[in-house]
Amino acid sequence: MKIPENRPGGLRETLAVSLPLMLASLSMYLMYFVERSILACFSLDALNAAVQASSLSWALWGGVTVLAGMAEVFVAQFNGMGHHERMGQAVWQMIWFSLMATALIIPIGVASADLIYPPNSDQANYFRWSMLSGFFQPFSYALTTFFVGQGKTKWVLILTLFIGTINALLDYLLIFGIEGYLPSQGAMGAALANGMSSGLQTALLFVLFLRRSHRQKCGTSLWKPRLNILWRSIRIAAPTAILYNIELWGWGLFYIMMASASPMHITISSLCQSLIYLFTFIGEGLYRGTLMKANHYLVTGKNQLIKRVFLSAIFILVICFLLQIVALWINPHVFLHSIIPMNEEMVSFFPALKICTWLVFIHLLFQGVQWLLAGMLCAKGETFSMMIVGSIGLVTVLLIPTYCLIEFHSLSIEWAWTFVVLYSVLSCLAYLVLLVRARRKPPIAGYICIP
Numbered sequence: 532m533k534i535p536e537n538r539p540g541g542l543r544e545t546l547a548v549s550l551p552l553m554l555a556s557l558s559m560y561l562m563y564f565v566e567r568s569i570l571a572c573f574s575l576d577a578l579n580a581a582v583q584a585s586s587l588s589w590a591l592w593g594g595v596t597v598l599a600g601m602a603e604v605f606v607a608q609f610n611g612m613g614h615h616e617r618m619g620q621a622v623w624q625m626i627w628f629s630l631m632a633t634a635l636i637i638p639i640g641v642a643s644a645d646l647i648y649p650p651n652s653d654q655a656n657y658f659r660w661s662m663l664s665g666f667f668q669p670f671s672y673a674l675t676t677f678f679v680g681q682g683k684t685k686w687v688l689i690l691t692l693f694i695g696t697i698n699a700l701l702d703y704l705l706i707f708g709i710e711g712y713l714p715s716q717g718a719m720g721a722a723l724a725n726g727m728s729s730g731l732q733t734a735l736l737f738v739l740f741l742r743r744s745h746r747q748k749c750g751t752s753l754w755k756p757r758l759n760i761l762w763r764s765i766r767i768a769a770p771t772a773i774l775y776n777i778e779l780w781g782w783g784l785f786y787i788m789m790a791s792a793s794p795m796h797i798t799i800s801s802l803c804q805s806l807i808y809l810f811t812f813i814g815e816g817l818y819r820g821t822l823m824k825a826n827h828y829l830v831t832g833k834n835q836l837i838k839r840v841f842l843s844a845i846f847i848l849v850i851c852f853l854l855q856i857v858a859l860w861i862n863p864h865v866f867l868h869s870i871i872p873m874n875e876e877m878v879s880f881f882p883a884l885k886i887c888t889w890l891v892f893i894h895l896l897f898q899g900v901q902w903l904l905a906g907m908l909c910a911k912g913e914t915f916s917m918m919i920v921g922s923i924g925l926v927t928v929l930l931i932p933t934y935c936l937i938e939f940h941s942l943s944i945e946w947a948w949t950f951v952v953l954y955s956v957l958s959c960l961a962y963l964v965l966l967v968r969a970r971r972k973p974p975i976a977g978y979i980c981i982p
Contacts, residue, residue, distance in 0.1 A: 539833070539836050539839075541839065541843055542843045542846060542847070544824075544840075544843075545817075545820065545821065545824070545840050545843035545844055545847065546843075546847060548682065548820040548821075548823060548824055549816050549817045549819070549820030549821065549844070549847070550816070550820075551684035551685070551687075551688055552679065552684055552815075552816040552817075552819045552820050553812050553813060553815075553816025553817070553820075554688050554812075554816070555675075555679075555684055555687045555688045555691050555816070556811075556812035556815045556816045556819075557812035557816075558688065558691040558692045558695045559691050559695070559812075560808045560809060560811060560812050561695050561809070562694070562695050562698045562699070562725070562728065563805075563808040564805055564808045564809045565695075565698070565699045565702060566581070566698070566702050566721045566724070566725065567581070567582075567801070567802075567804070567805040567808065568805065569699075569702050569703055569706050569707075569721070570706060570717075570718065570721055571801075571802075571805075573706050573707060573715075573717060574717065575794075575798055576653065577653055577706075577717045577718040577721075578718075578798075578801050579790065579794075579797045579798060579801050580652070580653035580654045580657060580718045581653070581657050581718045581721055581722075582786055582797070582800070582801040582804055583654055583783075583786050583787065583790055583797075584648070584653075584654045584655075584657040584658040584661065584718075584722075585657065585661060586779070586782055586783040586786050587647070587658060587783045588640070588657075588658055588661035588662055588665060589779055590776060590779035590780045590782075590783045591636055591639075591640055591662065591665070592636065592662075592665040592668050592669065593775055593776055593779040594772040594773060594775055594776035594779075595628075595629060595632040595636070595668075595669045595772075596668045596669040596672050597768065597771060597772040597775045597776075598625070598628060598669070598764070598765060598768045598769070598772045599625040599626075599628060599629050599669035599670070599672050599673040599676075600625075600672050600673070600676055601625065601764050601767065601768035602621050602622045602624070602625040602673050602676040602677070602680070602764070603676035603679055603680045603819070603822070603823070604680070604822070605618075605621035605680070605764070606618045606621060606622065606676055606677055606679075606680025606681060607680040607681075607822075607823045607827060609621065609680075610680060610681045610682075611827045611831060615748055615749050615750070616748070616749065616750040617750055618677060618680070618681070618749045618750060618751075619677065619740075619745065619746075619749045619750035619751030619752070619753055620750050620753040620757070620760070621760065621764075622673055622674065622676060622677045622740070622751070623751075623753060623754050623755075623756075624756065624757060624760050624761040624764055625669070625673035625676070625764065626670060626673050626674075627756045627761065628669075628761060628764070628765065629666065629669040629670045629673060630666075632669065633666040636662070636665065637662055637663060637665070637666065640658070640659070640662030640663075640665070641659055641662055641663060644656075644658045644659040644662070653717060653718040653719065654718075656718065656719040656722070657718045657719055657721065657722045658722075659722075660719060660722035660723055660726060661722045661725070661726070663726065664722070664725065664726025664727075664729055664730065667726070667729035667730050667732070667733045668729065670733050671729065671732050671733040671736055674733065674736040674737060674739075674740050675687050675736065677740055677745075677749075677751070678739075679819060679823070680823065682823065686739055690732065690735055690736065690739075691732070694728050694729075694731060694732040694735075695728075697728050697731065698724055698725065698728035701723075701724035701727055701728060702720070702721055702724045702725075704720075704724075705720030705721070705723050705724050706718075706720040706721055706724075707720075708720075767914075768914075769914075770914035770915045770917065770918040771905070771909065771914050771917070771918070773918055774917060774918040774921045774922060777918075777921070777922050777925060778921065778925055781925045781926070781929060781930055784930055785800075785929065785930065785933065785947075785951075786800060786801075786804075788933055788934055788937055788947075789944075789947065791937070792937050792941075792942070792944075792947075795880055795883070795944060796944045796947065798880060799880055799883055799884050799887055799944050800944070800947070800948075802884060802887075803887050803888070803891050803948065806888060806891050807891060807894075807895065810855065810891075810892070810895055811895060811898070813847075813848065813851045813895070813899060814848065814895060814898055814899025814902050814903075815902070817844045817847060817848060817899060817902075817903065818844075818899070818902040818903060818905075818906055820844070821840050821841060821844045821903060821906060822906045822909075824836075824840045825837050825840065825841075825906065825907075828840070837907070841903055841907060844903050845900065845903065848896060848899045848900060848903075849896070852892060852893075852895070852896040855892045855895075856889075856892060859885075859888060859889065859892065863885050863888070864881075867881070867884065867885065867888060883943075883944050883945060886945045886948075887944060887945060887948045890945070890948040890949060890951065890952050891948065893952050893955075894948075894951050894952050894955045897952070897955035897956050897958070897959050898955050900959050901955060901958050901959050901962060904959065904962035904963060904966055905917060905962060907966055908962060908965055908966055908969070913965055913966075913969050916965050917962065917965060920958075920961045920962070920965060921958060921961075921962075924954060924957055924958050924961060925954065928950070928953060928954045928957055928958075929950055929951065929953075929954040932950055933947055933950050
């Protein structure tokens with residue numbers, strides 16, 4: 532596969548656009564990775580409780596966050612068309628949407644914590660505090676779209692690195708405590724640290740968003756709700772958000788099944804989730820970068836360059852995957868010990884963990900390809916078909932087989948993560964079939980532009 536390096540949409544341009552977004556995503560996911568690492572040092576029970584509760588919490592907030600992120604598409608298109616005064620208004624609509632969703636989700640989440648999990652357990656406490664602070668996720672994500680959609684990722688990167696450092700300090704202090712001064716909070720301390728750092732991040736982003744230059748040139752003072760814009764945004768992004776929510780619920784059920792299987796299943800799955808948090812920044816950064824370039828090409832009439840930027844992103848994904856595999860192959864003990872805290876119990880799980888790590892890297896490769904294909908399908912307006920295919924694949928390929936084999940045949944942890952890889956591969960193939968079927972359908976800028 533020959534990738535042009537210097538032409539528009541080529542390897543160099545795609546990497547230049549995506550690399551800052553990768554670094555911003557890395558610094559964000561590092562917060563979760565550091566949290567999991569500190570919890571693993573504190574207690575495996577606390578780690579497993581956080582994994583189970585956070586998966587369900589994110590399932591409730593994930594769809595709202597995806598919808599809020601739709602503002603990035605509008606900001607990128609308005610920036611490409613020169614309508615800078617409308618960028619702030621598009622972001623405000625997603626802020627209002629986040630507020631409306633908060634009024635519904637927080638009461639339901641807080642009230643259901645002791646119904647879903649044992650009262651006052653680590654899972655219930657983590658879930659309750661995650662739901663209370665979950666509003667900051669869509670709010671801050673909507674604010675970052677204002678900068679990312681314009682290609683101004685410097686402030687996002689600096690701010691995310693700063694917040695990541697604050698979060699790591701709060702994690703350690705609240706999880707372990709300070710003898711005689713601050714009691715240890717365990718898993719609940721991780722949720723509290725995440726909420727405080729997310730709140731600080733949202734506040735600082737909001738201050739930057741409302742700078743005088745942004746109010747004067749980019750319309751960030753146009754705060755009033757506009758129902759026509761808000762409805763159009765929701766209508767366009769709803770199928771993608773619903774699919775994302777279904778996937779998150781699916782992952783939540785997957786971790787519940789792992790917890791019911793054995794301590795080894797949930798512990799290794801928790802560590803695998805930490806690896807996913809650490810390395811998923813590659814696929815997400817490429818997805819956001821290629822989506823931004825694709826929208827720029829749409830509004831400037833350069834549709835033929837969309838395929839080129841897609842191939843460039845695939846090439847970068849494959850190179851990153853090969854580097855990960857080589858590092859794991861050369862010395863798996865050094866590689867895994869350097870990123871995962873190991874105690875005696877974890878050392879006994881090492882052979883199975885090594886196999887599952889290989890499977891995680893394969894999953895991340897195909898997950899990245901799946902995200903890129905999803906971006907191309909969105910540009911074609913095929914979001915509903917993508918939602919149906921993705922939902923059916925999740926249930927029939929991952930959840931049902933995993934449940935049946937765990938319930939009736941004591942499925943090993945290696946086979947459970949093999950089904951995860953199978954789901955990723957088949958999802959890519961299904962999305963590719965949808966894209967081939969829609970190849971004669973031109974990208975429709977009007978579908979994702981606000982008139």
